[in-house]
Amino acid sequence: MRHPPPHVIVVGAGFGGITCVQALAKSPVRITLIDRRNYHLFQPLLYQVATAALSPAEIAWPIRSILRRQNNADVQLGRVVGVDVAARQVAVDDGRRIDYDYLVLATGVRHAYFGHEEWEPFAPGLKKIADATLIRERILSALEKAEITADPAERARLLTFVVVGGGPTGVEMAGAIAELTHHALAQDFRRIGPADARIVLIEGGARVLSAFKEELSAKTQAALERLGVEVRLGQNVTVCDAEGVEVAGGRLFAETVVWAAGVRASPVARWLDVPADRAGRVAVRPDLSVPERPGVYVIGDAASVSVGDRSVPGIAPAAKQMGVYVARQIRFAVGQGPDPGPFRYRHAGDLATIGRRAAVVDFGWIRLSGYFAWLIWGIAHIYFLISWRNRLVVAVNWLWDYVTFQRGARLIIGATTAPPTLRDD
Numbered sequence: 245m246r247h248p249p250p251h252v253i254v255v256g257a258g259f260g261g262i263t264c265v266q267a268l269a270k271s272p273v274r275i276t277l278i279d280r281r282n283y284h285l286f287q288p289l290l291y292q293v294a295t296a297a298l299s300p301a302e303i304a305w306p307i308r309s310i311l312r313r314q315n316n317a318d319v320q321l322g323r324v325v326g327v328d329v330a331a332r333q334v335a336v337d338d339g340r341r342i343d344y345d346y347l348v349l350a351t352g353v354r355h356a357y358f359g360h361e362e363w364e365p366f367a368p369g370l371k372k373i374a375d376a377t378l379i380r381e382r383i384l385s386a387l388e389k390a391e392i393t394a395d396p397a398e399r400a401r402l403l404t405f406v407v408v409g410g411g412p413t414g415v416e417m418a419g420a421i422a423e424l425t426h427h428a429l430a431q432d433f434r435r436i437g438p439a440d441a442r443i444v445l446i447e448g449g450a451r452v453l454s455a456f457k458e459e460l461s462a463k464t465q466a467a468l469e470r471l472g473v474e475v476r477l478g479q480n481v482t483v484c485d486a487e488g489v490e491v492a493g494g495r496l497f498a499e500t501v502v503w504a505a506g507v508r509a510s511p512v513a514r515w516l517d518v519p520a521d522r523a524g525r526v527a528v529r530p531d532l533s534v535p536e537r538p539g540v541y542v543i544g545d546a547a548s549v550s551v552g553d554r555s556v557p558g559i560a561p562a563a564k565q566m567g568v569y570v571a572r573q574i575r576f577a578v579g580q581g582p583d584p585g586p587f588r589y590r591h592a593g594d595l596a597t598i599g600r601r602a603a604v605v606d607f608g609w610i611r612l613s614g615y616f617a618w619l620i621w622g623i624a625h626i627y628f629l630i631s632w633r634n635r636l637v638v639a640v641n642w643l644w645d646y647v648t649f650q651r652g653a654r655l656i657i658g659a660t661t662a663p664p665t666l667r668d669d
């Protein structure tokens with residue numbers, strides 16, 4: 245009697261999960277890919293949705309469409325709520341229990357508020373499309389309200405935009421908000437102007453982009469300041485509320501606050517009943533498997549792993565490399581490939597953009613900043629988008645923005661009535 249092929253469940257169709265499924269395309273396994281959303285999201289360009297440069301559909305693509313030619317892969321919509329390790333089953337929130345032989349958990353991270361989850365309604369983070377459209381809504385609504393108020397203090401509050409966290413997302417958000425508000429205020433409004441807008445980037449550490457070399461951090465700060473962003477270093481936010489934020493230097497009255505300061509892994513460690521690090525990530529073995537949980541792997545942002553003395557960063561290329569690697573591990577386990585040995589991570593470089601003409605790029609062997617770096621950043625992001633349609637549409641949109649300074653997605657569509665909450669994750 246012939247046995248059915250081993251069943252691999254992959255949870256999460258982000259960079260890690262999708263890459264793992266695709267790398268198993270020619271393997272004698274049955275794959276079920278489960279995600280709570282029906283689309284793969286290109287998170288690196290979410291900030292462009294939040295600042296009205298792109299529309300959501302331009303950075304997302306249906307998972308079924310990505311895998312439509314892969315006959316050994318089945319896609320299921322559902323939110324995973326637990327894992328029964330003894331029974332080798334995954335639990336989905338609608339009551340389904342699905343058996344697995346191998347389980348790959350690639351559920352990523354979400355933003356976190358250092359124990360102050362009550363700050364979220366006032367300072368949304370940027371992780372999902374709903375977050376991006378909510379932030380876009382708040383920025384555009386603040387401009388509209390500022391145009392009609394007669395109260396100068398209220399106008400100042402409406403036109404103050406605070407970004408908390410000076411990592412790549414915070415830097416990109418602050419630069420993009422500065423450009424959006426300055427260009428929109430210069431061209432499309434009658435009573436308020438670019439000089440009325442104030443954009444403040446607050447970072448608790450000593451420099452922005454702390455993972456980059458100091459020289460690039462300094463250049464990034466200078467580029468932000470040229471765009472009119474006020475960079476405040478060494479300051480921690482102590483309160484976020486409807487009025488704005490409180491920092492060491494006092495209170496900043498602001499209608500729009502964006503949180504880009506911390507992340508926490510999805511509850512994978514709880515599902516597996518294994519220890520997690522401070523960010524909630526599961527410490528995996530050098531082959532990315534989970535100790536004492538046979539057949540279970542954790543990859544991408546949800547995994548904590550070091551290669552040599554360097555911990556693997558929570559970025560898309562790392563998640564993709566882990567996805568390919570675990571596919572090789574599974575092929576080895578089913579007797580279809582050689583032992584891949586321990587996971588090895590190749591760091592291609594760090595990139596961050598600051599507005600529409602500047603970026604910093606660190607490939608290790610070469611460091612660049614300014615316009616040329618921005619071109620490299622743009623080409624890399626278009627290349628890594630998932631479909632040809634999205635590549636084309638994003639390239640045309642960017643060209644249009646570049647020439648006309650016009651942002652095509654400046655729409656207020658009512659997202660503020662349904663703010664996403666932490667419960668959503």
Ligand SMILES: Cc1cc2nc3c(=O)[nH]c(=O)nc-3n(C[C@H](O)[C@H](O)[C@H](O)COP(=O)(O)OP(=O)(O)OC[C@H]3O[C@@H](n4cnc5c(N)ncnc54)[C@H](O)[C@@H]3O)c2cc1C
Binds near residue numbers: 257351353413
């Ligand atoms: C705003 C922003 C900007 C970024 N910019 C860059 C950048 O410029 N360059 C870069 O390299 N990296 C960047 N990153 C990081 C990069 O996006 C992540 O490292 C990468 O997405 C991690 O991939 P992953 O597969 O681990 O998780 P994700 O890509 O986050 O995918 C997780 C998937 O799991 C699904 N999921 C989660 N929980 C469940 C559940 N319970 N049940 C079912 N499905 C679930 C989610 O719906 C999602 O599809 C950025 C991240 C953000 C948020």
